[in-house]
Amino acid sequence: xxxxxxxxxxxxxxEVPQSKKQATRxxxxxxxxxxxxxxxxELNDSNQYYRSQSMAVVYKKPTPIQIVKVDYPARxxxxxxxxYFKQASTTDYNGIYQGRYLDFEAKETKNKTxxxxxxxxxxxxxxxxxxxxxxxxxxxxxxxxxxxxxFLLPASELxxxxxxxxxxxxxxxPLEIVIKQGYEINYQLNPTIPYLSAVDQxxxxxxxxxN
Amino acid sequence: xxxxxxxxxxxxxxEVPQSKKQATRxxxxxxxxxxxxxxxxELNDSNQYYRSQSMAVVYKKPTPIQIVKVDYPARxxxxxxxxYFKQASTTDYNGIYQGRYLDFEAKETKNKTxxxxxxxxxxxxxxxxxxxxxxxxxxxxxxxxxxxxxFLLPASELxxxxxxxxxxxxxxxPLEIVIKQGYEINYQLNPTIPYLSAVDQxxxxxxxxxN
Numbered sequence: 091x092x093x094x095x096x097x098x099x100x101x102x103x104x105e106v107p108q109s110k111k112q113a114t115r116x117x118x119x120x121x122x123x124x125x126x127x128x129x130x131x132e133l134n135d136s137n138q139y140y141r142s143q144s145m146a147v148v149y150k151k152p153t154p155i156q157i158v159k160v161d162y163p164a165r166x167x168x169x170x171x172x173x174y175f176k177q178a179s180t181t182d183y184n185g186i187y188q189g190r191y192l193d194f195e196a197k198e199t200k201n202k203t204x205x206x207x208x209x210x211x212x213x214x215x216x217x218x219x220x221x222x223x224x225x226x227x228x229x230x231x232x233x234x235x236x237x238x239x240x241f242l243l244p245a246s247e248l249x250x251x252x253x254x255x256x257x258x259x260x261x262x263x264p265l266e267i268v269i270k271q272g273y274e275i276n277y278q279l280n281p282t283i284p285y286l287s288a289v290d291q292x293x294x295x296x297x298x299x300x301n
Numbered sequence: 302x303x304x305x306x307x308x309x310x311x312x313x314x315x316e317v318p319q320s321k322k323q324a325t326r327x328x329x330x331x332x333x334x335x336x337x338x339x340x341x342x343e344l345n346d347s348n349q350y351y352r353s354q355s356m357a358v359v360y361k362k363p364t365p366i367q368i369v370k371v372d373y374p375a376r377x378x379x380x381x382x383x384x385y386f387k388q389a390s391t392t393d394y395n396g397i398y399q400g401r402y403l404d405f406e407a408k409e410t411k412n413k414t415x416x417x418x419x420x421x422x423x424x425x426x427x428x429x430x431x432x433x434x435x436x437x438x439x440x441x442x443x444x445x446x447x448x449x450x451x452f453l454l455p456a457s458e459l460x461x462x463x464x465x466x467x468x469x470x471x472x473x474x475p476l477e478i479v480i481k482q483g484y485e486i487n488y489q490l491n492p493t494i495p496y497l498s499a500v501d502q503x504x505x506x507x508x509x510x511x512n
Contacts (some may be wrong), residue, residue: 189436225400
């Protein structure tokens with residue numbers, strides 16, 4: 091009689107030594123990103139893939155730095171000897187996808203039930219507002235680290251809830267709202283974070299709503 | 302008998318002391334940008350104006366820096382103690398204007414008759430190519446410093462001439478080509494560099510050509 095795992099795979103008792111069994115055990119169906127990569131690295135990796143396939147041109151902007159002192163040693167490269175991190179005026183990522191301007195921020199939380207607003211700054215909200223007004227596709231890529239779940243949340247939803255804080259609304263977005271208003275992104279091999287599929291859904295929704 | 306200046310203004314000899322005359326002499330009709338501002342500062346200033354008027358959302362990207370050593374003095378801000386300038390992978394400016402993705406580089410030359418290609422890098426040309434393929438509006442804002450003349454040159458023209466170098470073509474773009482293929486931008490008060498007017502002309506030309 092053949093035994094099967096709950097996922098339907100047959101159980102084959104081939105007497106493989108325990109050590110080898112460990113190495114060849116079937117891969118989990120959920121890919122948890124490339125091992126040890128941060129959300130930023132995963133996105134850079136995905137953007138590189140999209141560029142290499144001529145699917146989109148998106149980059150993370152460099153971290154803004156206030157340079158105070160630079161040394162120019164003879165015959166060698168300039169060395170920055172004193173500099174400070176500056177607050178960015180915009181979001182971290184932007185670029186072009188099939189004629190459309192994309193603008194987004196990537197954030198992760200250790201929270202399991204809601205995404206706290208302290209992850210955002212007022213100037214990022216204002217930047218989203220300005221880009222939306224010009225017709226940009228704006229969103230946040232949110233990662234709930236303990237759940238290993240990733241979502242694309244439209245910036246319009248973030249802005250509505252951010253603004254409601256002033257009227258005493260809660261200072262975070264509940265996971266169930268992110269699930270309802272956002273688009274879940276499942277990790278895969280290449281690109282690691284296939285966010286353009288979620289962007290397609292967001293565009294389709296916007297087109298439908300505007301008709 | 303009334304005397305007039307060549308510009309039609311009447312000559313009024315009111316015996317103003319020499320020092321005061323200097324201060325109130327009529328402004329030149331050509332504005333040479335805000336005094337002492339570099340092309341980058343003039344563009345940042347213009348972008349700020351465009352953002353404040355909700356006309357476009359365009360920023361210069363921060364200079365990419367490779368950070369090697371950071372100190373965290375107690376109770377104060379992190380200090381970068383060793384860092385190096387990195388080569389940028391993209392152009393310096395991008396953003397959104399009326400639903401369109403803008404991507405451009407700003408360069409100046411001391412040359413009076415041609416714009417040398419040594420002002421550009423291969424990766425910038427490739428970046429332009431990729432953005433054009435996605436439907437972006439890509440260009441260079443070129444300043445001939447000795448002539449105090451500014452032009453918007455479409456990236457497509459730059460790419461064609463850059464590629465022709467391999468076949469032995471010249472290593473610069475003659476001024477007469479820039480005049481013919483580009484759009485001249487005249488300095489004004491606000492914004493200092495009204496480049497969106499030239500962008501409108503470029504878009505109109507592209508729309509006409511594609512019909």
